């Protein structure tokens with residue numbers, strides 16, 4: 001019998017821009033508490049910012065999805081992530097071995113060098129959207145293509161395949177997918193990437209997949225490289241796309257701040273707005289998941305070896321001890337210590353790239369389309385309650 | 400302010416470089432942090448302290 005006093009997780013949102021009210025209530029009343037998951041398990045939920053950072057930077061909490069007690073997001077995610085493991089689900093020292101093969105590519109200098117290229121991609125996509133409308137669906141016309149084009153170029157995946165990999169990716173991040181659907185989508189994507197790696201090995205180009213397949217031929221199997229490529233491709237476009245779609249809608253709902261952003265050519269203001277929107281929206285809203293491998297005391301609670309832990313970073317980013325007036329969107333706030341990219345050794349590898357993409361987008365779109373507005377009222381917009389990465393399914397706009 | 404770094408803990412997030420490029424850089428081959436100055440001038444104190452606070456690897460320590 002499930003204990004009905006233990007609240008079910010995840011919880012339902014009320015306002016589409018805020019974390020669920022019940023999550024905020026738990027955060028106020030008992031920041032470390034048990035919750036009940038889809039499979040009847042009852043891991044700990046951590047909602048306060050200081051304890052969240054303590055958990056995520058403590059090697060006694062493992063990200064290994066094969067360990068008993070790991071709190072899986074859905075049955076589909078469990079089946080899929082156990083089958084093909086990439087470094088996001090590994091612990092030290094294994095995690096670091098793979099991550100450092102990539103950190104050179106994602107370092108600030110290298111990503112800054114891509115800024116002009118990203119600017120061109122953004123400009124062209126705006127041109128195309130303006131040519132085809134109004135109206136337009138900002139998600140399909142702009143938010144999804146921009147990060148997809150960027151990650152395709154970086155990896156060396158032909159953008160012509162975007163309908164295929166976006167479809168697979170959607171199945172992987174949907175909380176409605178069955179385990180069979182998720183495994184099939186992952187297998188399909190992996191087969192495709194494995195074939196692509198074969199082509200790159202025979203005829204290397206100047207891209208990340210060619211580099212991995214030639215330089216790491218002795219350290220990684222083709223299958224391992226394909227798993228890594230899949231992580232980069234999916235993580236590299238789904239998240240940023242949602243920050244563009246939902247971020248734009250949020251700014252349209254805060255016209256004063258949008259006007260300020262549009263009227264300024266201060267790159268610092270734009271960079272600050274990116275950090276604040278990352279904090280405020282916390283789109284990776286299903287919690288960072290870990291399992292304790294030793295008994296650990298956190299915030300006065302004993303978490304025993306084998307118990308699961310969910311770090312609700314969407315709540316942490318609204319913790320008033322770290323962010324005064326946390327429910328207020330304020331693009332002038334110093335928000336860089338947010339946990340929207342996670343914290344600890346698994347903190348987002350692609351964050352420098354995501355930042356530059358969002359800075360270019362937020363710094364360009366509203367200036368080039370100064371009359372941009374919602375074409376439908378808020379009530380008609382479909383939010384991604386059913387996806388592991390939050391956002392809007394469509395954003396009908398006009399200008 | 401005295402700054403020390405622990406390259407073994409660094410995960411190459413680049414956060415420190417964004418906050419205080421005068422003090423932190425990344426190695427070309429793998430993006431791991433390098434310290435450009437151990438004793439940066441006082442006007443950089445706030446940025447360096449923020450870098451130490453946000454560093455996801457707990458790789459930056461400051462004193463004084």
Ligand code: HEM
Pocket residue numbers: 063087088089099151231232233235236237239240243283284288289340341342343345346347348349350351353354
């Ligand atoms: C706004 C955009 C993005 C957000 C909000 C975001 C968020 C996150 C979060 C929260 C994690 C931590 C997972 C955990 O602790 O379990 C993560 C990890 C990761 N992200 Fe991102 N991400 C974004 C963009 C990107 C991009 C553009 C890439 C690029 C290629 C990327 C690649 C990765 C990878 C590879 C990891 C695993 C890192 C590790 O385990 O060491 N992400 N991301």
Ligand code: SF4
Pocket residue numbers: 404408409410411412413414415416423430431432450453454455456457458459
């Ligand atoms: S912030 Fe920390 S982890 Fe990131 S590059 Fe600097 S030292 Fe390394």
